[in-house]
Each structure stands twice: as structure tokens, then as C-alpha cells.
Amino acid sequence: xxxxxxxxxxxxxxxxxxxxxxxxxxxxxxxxxxxxxxxxxxxxxxxxxxxxxxxxxxxxxxxxxxxxxxxxxxxxxxxxxxxxxxxxxxxxxxxxxxxxxxxxxxxxxxxxxxxxxxxxxxxxxxxxxxxxxxxxxxxxxxxxxxxxxxxxxxxxxxxxxxxxxxxxxxxxxxxxxxxxxxxxxxxxxxxxxxxxxxxxxxxxxxxxxxxxxxxxxxxxx
Amino acid sequence: xxxxxxxxxxxxxxxxxxxxxxxxxxxxxxxxxxx
Amino acid sequence: xxxxxxxxxxxxxxxxxxxxxxxxxxxxxxxxxxxxxxxxxxxxxxxxxxxxxxxxxxxxxxxxxxxxxxxxxxxxxxxxxxxxxxxxxxxxxxxxxxxxxxxxxxxxxxxxxxxxxxxxxxxxxxxxxxxxxxxxxxxxxxxxxxxxxxxxxxxxxxxxxxxxxxxxxxxxxxxxxxxxxxxxxxxxxxxxxxxxxxxxxxxxxxxxxxxxxxxxxxxxxxxx
Numbered sequence: 030x031x032x033x034x035x036x037x038x039x040x041x042x043x044x045x046x047x048x049x050x051x052x053x054x055x056x057x058x059x060x061x062x063x064x065x066x067x068x069x070x071x072x073x074x075x076x077x078x079x080x081x082x083x084x085x086x087x088x089x090x091x092x093x094x095x096x097x098x099x100x101x102x103x104x105x106x107x108x109x110x111x112x113x114x115x116x117x118x119x120x121x122x123x124x125x126x127x128x129x130x131x132x133x134x135x136x137x138x139x140x141x142x143x144x145x146x147x148x149x150x151x152x153x154x155x156x157x158x159x160x161x162x163x164x165x166x167x168x169x170x171x172x173x174x175x176x177x178x179x180x181x182x183x184x185x186x187x188x189x190x191x192x193x194x195x196x197x198x199x200x201x202x203x204x205x206x207x208x209x210x211x212x213x214x215x216x217x218x219x220x221x222x223x224x225x226x227x228x229x230x231x232x233x234x235x236x237x238x239x240x241x242x243x244x245x246x247x248x249x250x
Numbered sequence: 251x252x253x254x255x256x257x258x259x260x261x262x263x264x265x266x267x268x269x270x271x272x273x274x275x276x277x278x279x280x281x282x283x284x285x
Numbered sequence: 286x287x288x289x290x291x292x293x294x295x296x297x298x299x300x301x302x303x304x305x306x307x308x309x310x311x312x313x314x315x316x317x318x319x320x321x322x323x324x325x326x327x328x329x330x331x332x333x334x335x336x337x338x339x340x341x342x343x344x345x346x347x348x349x350x351x352x353x354x355x356x357x358x359x360x361x362x363x364x365x366x367x368x369x370x371x372x373x374x375x376x377x378x379x380x381x382x383x384x385x386x387x388x389x390x391x392x393x394x395x396x397x398x399x400x401x402x403x404x405x406x407x408x409x410x411x412x413x414x415x416x417x418x419x420x421x422x423x424x425x426x427x428x429x430x431x432x433x434x435x436x437x438x439x440x441x442x443x444x445x446x447x448x449x450x451x452x453x454x455x456x457x458x459x460x461x462x463x464x465x466x467x468x469x470x471x472x473x474x475x476x477x478x479x480x481x482x483x484x485x486x487x488x489x490x491x492x493x494x495x496x497x498x499x500x501x502x503x504x505x506x507x508x509x
Contacts, residue, residue, distance in 0.1 A: 039276075043269050047262060054258045065254070095505045143466065150459035158456050161446045166508070171442045174502050178438055178460065181494045185463055189490075193483050194470075232272065239279050 042232065046225040049218055057214045069127045071218055075226035076120035077145075081187060083113030083230060084152070088180035091173035100245065101238075103169035106176055107159065108237035112230065114152050121145050132197055141198040144186035151179050165248075296379045300387025304362065305394065314365070315398065318358030322403045325353045326410065335412035343413050344472030348428070348465055350407060354399050356461075359436035360453040362388045362395075363444035376507060385503035389437040396429045413476075420475040423485055428468040431492035435460045438499045441506050463491055 049071070059067045087109035094102035124145070129135045136142060158175055162168035191198060308314055329346050336342050366372040375384060404425070407413070439457040443449050471484030 039273065043265075047265055050261055050265065051258065054254055068257075095502075144463075147459065147462045147466075150462065154456045154459045158442070158446070158452065161448060161452050163447075167445060170505060170508065171445060174438070174442055174505055175456070177502055178435075178495070178498050181491075181498050182460060182463060185487075185491055185494070189487065190463070190466075193487060236272065236276060236279065239283065243279065243282050 039232065042225065042228045045221070046229070049221045049225060053218050053222075057218045058212050060212075060215065063131070066127060066130045067215070069123055069130075070215075071222040073120055073123040073127060074219070075223045076116045076123060077187075078223060079116040079226050079230045080113050080120055080148075081183065082227065083109045083116060083234070084148075084180060084183050086234070087113060087176050088183075091176040091180075094169055094173045095177070098166075098170075100165065100169060101242075103173065104238045104241035104245070105234070106173060108234055108241060110152055110155050110176065112233050112237065114149065114156070116230070117145065117149050117152070121149065139198060140191050140194040140196045144190045148183065148186050151182055155179060165245075293383075296383035297386045297390065300375075300379060300384055301390045301394075304387060304391035308391075308395075314358060314361045315395070318354055318361075318395070318399055319402055321357045322350065322354035322399055323406070325350050326403060326407055330407075330410040335410075337412040337414065340414065340476035341473050343411055344476060345469050346411070347404070347407055347472060348469050350403060351400065351428075352432070352458075352461060352465055354403065355396060355432050355436060356454045356458065358395065358399070359392050359433070360440040360443055360449065360457075362392055362437065363440045364449050367444045367449075372507075380504075381506050382500065382503045385437065385441065385499065385506070388441070389433055389499070392433040392437050392440075393429065396433055400425060400429065417475055417478075420481045420485075421472075424468055424471045424475060424481060424488065427485060427488035427492060428464055431464040431488060431495060432461060434492055434495040434499055435464070438495075438502060441503075460495075464488065467491070 053068050053071045057067075059065065060070075063070070087106045090102045090105035090109065093099075094106060121142075124142070125135045128137070128139070128142070132139075155172060155175055159168055159172045162171060329350060333342070333346070336346075363372075366375060379387070408416070436457055439460065440453060443453045443456060446452055467484050467487045471481045471488065473479075474481045474484065
């Protein structure tokens, strides 16, 4: 029963994202300035959103690990950091392509580009740190400390820096003023994709955690 | 309009492949969990 | 664990004094760091020559030199304890937070000493136009605070891993990049005669956030 529910959920996720993809092309109108590149919006911003979500998830579980010392939290923190990097790369690449189309060059150290690149480095360092410690408990504890400290950079890089320096990039993620100007159909597709990406993220997250749990069991036996 | 159709087709294809890859991974993990 | 109000200022002060004294006894860390800073400075100065009219370059290179000097030396405070097997003893007499804060203050003093030597030398060698001292020192201070906060906690983490030295620079540098970016753009504005308030606030807020997170995390540094 439980299995069937899960299967249906996954199929629904598949159809949901595929359906809104089609809708992005045939139903939603284009933003005048952006032209045909409007559709990058439905990929780029959800990817950036999942990045922040995953990194916050990683930080939350790191803090939980430090308090409760259950290895399960470490699995969650590591998995979330990995997936966060993955989506961060996706957001960076799509953003770079979009920049080429709109501003004329792939990479120009715009404050947005700079800060997302810093973010990638910060979490790459997290993975480097993990790989340098062999003892399981120690790895979990030290990387939890690093992850909690690293999350301090996230609000600065994602929200503060682009507000202070001049950037070509439009306001990030949550911005009621900017979004209100949008055509309602664009908004619907956008939020639907946001939900779809979030669902995808949680699927990936549970999968990665389950794999980590299996590896853990294998190590113990 | 054909350009858009190509882009849509490629995106859908990528999503289908990704989905089936994850689906298979999920089943494999489930098998291993039973053991 | 220890009896005490070892979280108190007295314990922190005692750690700081102990650090300074043991550093002063050998001067191993300080001389290595100064040598490193001066070597970096020399190679930069030699490679690019005098940059009297390129204050944007001056700002960037100054922070690169300082960052290198800091990365080469700031892990020292904890690594020394681990290598000398004195950490256990230290933990018997003070709480993790007191140790962390003491080391943080020590690293800050350490940075100030390095800067006191490097910065004047840099300004002279590179032929820099006179800075606006108030803005210049404020940026230097806030930048150093951020540097010290991040480097102290990461140093404590790194001292418990294998391959400490190599890992320290790689792991702490990403956390320091925001400091570097803000400090460089502040320095540029300082030389160009523009306002530095935004950068100073950013540096201050970042340092404060790092400090607050560190204070919460020091407690978990060691297993009991």
C-alpha cells in the first residue's frame, strides 16, 4: 500500500514537471525584454531556490547532529550539501547561458555570478573536509561544525551582496513587487515548477540518505 | 517555431532519462534494503 | 569537566596571555609568518613594480598579500597544541569557549603584528598614494576581524584531521572570499575618495555573524 502511494507520487511528479514544461512553451506568454529566453526562468530560479533549501537543510541537520549525535543527521547533512552543490551548478550554468543571451558574455564577474561562485567553493570545501576525515564520528562532528559556519555565508552571498552592489541581475527569488508585474500565467508556471523542483529535491534527498544508510550498514557489518 | 519544438523535445527527453535513472536507482536501493 | 567560571573573561585573558608567552618564547610562528608575508610582498612588488596611479590594483594586491600571510600562519594556534599534545591539558583548565575565544584574540593580535610590519612596507614599496587613514584602518580592522574569526574555528576543526596544513588553506579560503571581496572594494573606494560605509557595514556584519556562529560552535569542538 505504502509502496503504491510512493509510486503514484513519483509518477505524478514526473507528469507534473513534464506537463509544466510543455505549458512553459505553449501556454505561458513571453516577457517582452527577455523574449524567447523567458523559459530559462522556470529552470534557473527553481534551481537556485533548491540550492538555498538544500543548504538550509544541511545546516539544520548539522545543528541537530551536534545536539543529538545521531549518525542519521549526518547522512542528511552530507546528502543535502551534495545535492545543494548539484543544483547550484545547474543554476550557475543556466545563469551563465542566460547571461550570454541577455548581456552578451558567459561570465563577467557580476556580483551575482561572483557570489554564486563563492557559494560553490564554500560547499566544495565542505566535501573536501569530509573526505579528509576517516573516523565516522569525528567526520560527522567536524563537518557539522563547518556546515553550520558555512551557512552563515549563504544569506550574505545570496541576498545581501547583490543588494549592495550594482548588478544587472534582477532581484532574486522572493520579490513581491517584481513578480506582481508578471503575467499571471507566467507566475502559475513558475510556482508550479518551483513546487516540482522541491518535490524532486526531496526525492533525491531521501534516495541519497538511503544509500548513505546502506553504506553505513555495510561498513558496520 | 521549430526551434522551440526542438528545445522542448530535448528538455523532455532529458527529464525522461533522468526520471528513469532515478526510478531504477530507487528500486535498486529498495532491493538492497531488503537484504 | 572543569569546575568553574572558565567561560569568564579571566579564563579568556589567561589563554591569551599563555598564547602570547609561548609564542614569544620561540617566535617560531611569528617569524615564519612575517617571513612569508615579506616574501609575498617582495615577489608582488618585484613582479608588478610601483603602482602609484593604479589604486584599484593596490587595493587588490594588499589584501592578497595579507590573506596569504594569514592563511600561512593562522592554523598554527591549534595545530601547535595538537602536535605538542598539550590540548588535553588545556581542556582540563578551560572551557572550549574560553579556549576558542582566547585563541581568537591571539590570532587577532598576531594579525595586527603582521599587518603593522607588512602594511607600511607595502605602501612604501608599491609607491602608494597616502590613504585616508580613518577609512583605511577601519577596513583593515574589520577585515582582520573576519579573517581571524573564520580562521580560528576552521583551524580548530582542521587540527583534528589528517593533512592539516594543506587542508587549512583550502577549507578556510572559501569562507574568507566574501571578506576579501568586500575589503578590496572598500579599499578601492577609500583610495578613489568614495564612500566606504556599505563595505564597512558588510565586513562588520559578516565578522559579527561568523563570531556569533563560532561562539555557538566552540562547545562542540571536542568530544568528551
